[in-house]
Amino acid sequence: MFVIITYDVGEKRVNKVCKKLREYLTWTQNSVFEGEISKSLLMRCLYELELIMDKEEDSIYIYQVANPKNIKKQVFGQEKNFDELFI
Amino acid sequence: MFVIITYDVGEKRVNKVCKKLREYLTWTQNSVFEGEISKSLLMRCLYELELIMDKEEDSIYIYQVANPKNIKKQVFGQEKNFDELFI
Numbered sequence: 001m002f003v004i005i006t007y008d009v010g011e012k013r014v015n016k017v018c019k020k021l022r023e024y025l026t027w028t029q030n031s032v033f034e035g036e037i038s039k040s041l042l043m044r045c046l047y048e049l050e051l052i053m054d055k056e057e058d059s060i061y062i063y064q065v066a067n068p069k070n071i072k073k074q075v076f077g078q079e080k081n082f083d084e085l086f087i
Numbered sequence: 088m089f090v091i092i093t094y095d096v097g098e099k100r101v102n103k104v105c106k107k108l109r110e111y112l113t114w115t116q117n118s119v120f121e122g123e124i125s126k127s128l129l130m131r132c133l134y135e136l137e138l139i140m141d142k143e144e145d146s147i148y149i150y151q152v153a154n155p156k157n158i159k160k161q162v163f164g165q166e167k168n169f170d171e172l173f174i
Contacts (some may be wrong), residue, residue: 004150006093008117008167029146030095031118053164055107059116060163063091063150070157076133076147077140080095 002068003042005033009058018050025080036068066079090129092120096145096164107132112118113170125154
């Protein structure tokens with residue numbers, strides 16, 4: 001499935017959340033990750049995020065599209081890929 | 088259609104982009120807007136965003152899902168709606 005994960009988390013946890021998501025998805029904008037992922041891997045990723053986040057303060061959204069053909073991405077301006085910057 | 092728009096724009100343009108998007112969609116996370124919108128309204132919104140943004144620096148992603156039933160949103164932690172905070 002195709003997944004977009006966006007997050008808005010406390011400063012202390014930003015790096016941890018970001019690092020965790022980089023293990024599973026592609027980092028395409030400041031607080032946006034996306035990519036294709038299996039259901040089981042996504043479940044593991046979300047379980048690990050739950051251990052890091054503070055549910056009273058933080059906000060993580062997971063948008064799932066079962067068939068990647070059903071979602072179309074359009075880019076205005078720069079298309080970023082932070083992962084490439086860190087290789 | 089259902090649309091998610093995420094942005095990463097220069098500080099000088101953040102407020103303008105945000106204000107413009109609030110005319111069309113729901114503000115659900117720091118730099119994330121979402122909602123159902125017609126193709127023609129989306130085109131108008133994007134045209135107006137193009138006038139505000141700096142294509143050399145800024146990055147705006149538009150994820151479109153024709154049938155809203157094909158996308159599932161899961162929320163971890165807080166579900167925010169900044170629009171409600173400003174009423």
